Amino acid sequence: MNLLPQIQLLSQYNRWMNQKVYQAASGLNEDVLIADKGAFFGSMLGTLNHILVADIIWLKRFSTHPTHHPILDSIxxxxxPKALNQILYSHFYELTNARHDLDELIILWCQELAETDLDVKLTYQSMKGETGIREFGSLVLHFFNHQSHHRGQVTTLLSQAGVDVGVTDLLVIIPNFAETVKTG
Structure with a gap:
């Protein structure tokens, strides 16, 4: 199995889930969004900002790939970002717009990737200044896994606030060939 189609699927899942989470959170008042609930990054707004911060950090690292994907020029x-807990957007509306724009960029970038890009060993610096050299494809998988990890925390906070995000399984967006057999 080639890894690239899986990465492209994960980019679509990322956008789909962010739309669901942000839509669910949009009905909450600001006090609920900023309330420290003891999550890793305190509040829903803090956690959503963290996901955006981490995405920017990783995309900036990915932009150093030898292929130099032009789609990452804006990144x-x-x-x-100066810290993992940095609040880039204190207003939910601004954060929502930034998230939407970044998700679209991620999808376009994943469509630009080639299978050969994934085998490159990428050298990068951690936030602590430590050097890492890892396989690019594995780093991209980490990128998407990190998003899912923290979105799971947000869905828990939403549930505690009485908001049901609905189905969150990746399975929902994986093509079901049984449906093709039924209609074919």
Whole structure:
């Protein structure tokens, strides 16, 4: 199995889930969004900002790939976040717009990737200044796994606030060939 179609699927899942989470959170008042609930990044707004911060950090690292994907030019120009708990957007509406734009960029970038890109060993610096050299494809998988991990925390916080996000399984967007057999 080639890894690239799986990465492209994960980019679509990322967008789909972010739309669901942000839609669910949009009905909450600001006090609920900023309330420290003891999550890793305190509040829903803090956790959603963290996911965006981490995505920017990783995309900036990915932009150093030798293929130099032009679609990441805007990320190259984006200021480097200073901390993992940095609040880039204190207003939910602004955060929602930034998330939407970044999700679209991620999808376009994943469509630009080639299977050969995934085998490259990418050298990067951690937020602590430590050097890492890892297989690019595995780093991209980490990128999507990290998003799912923290979105899971947000869905828990939403549930505690009485908001049901609905089905969150990746399975929902994986093509079901049984449906093709029924209609074919």
């Amino acid at each position: 190259r120009q984006t200021p480097q």
